[in-house]
Amino acid sequence: xxxxxxxxxxxxxxxxxxxxxxxxxxxxxxxxxxxxxxxxxxxxxxxxxxxxxxxxxxxxxxxxxxxxxxxxxxxxxxxxxxxxxxxxxxx
Amino acid sequence: xxxxxxxxxxxxxxxxxxxxxxxxxxxxxxxxxxxxxxxxxxxxxxxxxxxxxxxxxxxxxxxxxxxxxxxxxxxxxxxxxxxxxxxxxxxxxxxxxxxxxxxxxxxxxxxxxxxxxxxxxxxxxxx
Numbered sequence: 001x002x003x004x005x006x007x008x009x010x011x012x013x014x015x016x017x018x019x020x021x022x023x024x025x026x027x028x029x030x031x032x033x034x035x036x037x038x039x040x041x042x043x044x045x046x047x048x049x050x051x052x053x054x055x056x057x058x059x060x061x062x063x064x065x066x067x068x069x070x071x072x073x074x075x076x077x078x079x080x081x082x083x084x085x086x087x088x089x090x091x
Numbered sequence: 092x093x094x095x096x097x098x099x100x101x102x103x104x105x106x107x108x109x110x111x112x113x114x115x116x117x118x119x120x121x122x123x124x125x126x127x128x129x130x131x132x133x134x135x136x137x138x139x140x141x142x143x144x145x146x147x148x149x150x151x152x153x154x155x156x157x158x159x160x161x162x163x164x165x166x167x168x169x170x171x172x173x174x175x176x177x178x179x180x181x182x183x184x185x186x187x188x189x190x191x192x193x194x195x196x197x198x199x200x201x202x203x204x205x206x207x208x209x210x211x212x213x214x215x216x217x218x
Contacts, residue, residue, distance in 0.1 A: 004153060007105045014112035018142070021119035033128045033193040037135045040185060041122070044143040045115050046176055051150045051171055052108060060160050060167035066147070066174045070181060077185030081192035 043073040103107035107149025113143035139182040
């Protein structure tokens, strides 16, 4: 285990604790806006965590999973915003 | 000479990854400490820009010079920089869209409120 792996191993629990705290807020959020914000942050952090895990396991192909996560969560934002604004989906 | 530059890039990338981990933890605590929706927008943007864009840039610049990744390391670095650019463009746009929609739909009241010109009924009590 070289320098990069051992330093990443120190920082991995911080990402996991952050994701768990975001998940608690996403489950119990008072309004739908809080839930969407929590899922938003959680997914961007999951994308960052996947890239860092790609360095940790020496698997460069894990980078492919990050871009669809970023695009998917933006589409969730736009769909929820449009649904709250006009009361309809799609289009 | 090349190995010194490689060492500097690896330390810089590890520092960015650690900064991102700390910012993620601070933002996730802030999601629980802030009182209502409009204040939690601040924690969300801390968690996306400081907590996602910076560690991805750090991991990408490590991947360019990190030999054990094999021949696909340039793919990882380039795609990582593209991902960081995409997140930096899309996260503020999504946050603004959801904030505007929640305010127009009247879901969450603006609680530390002095004056709300868009919709005066949405103004909660002052604190």
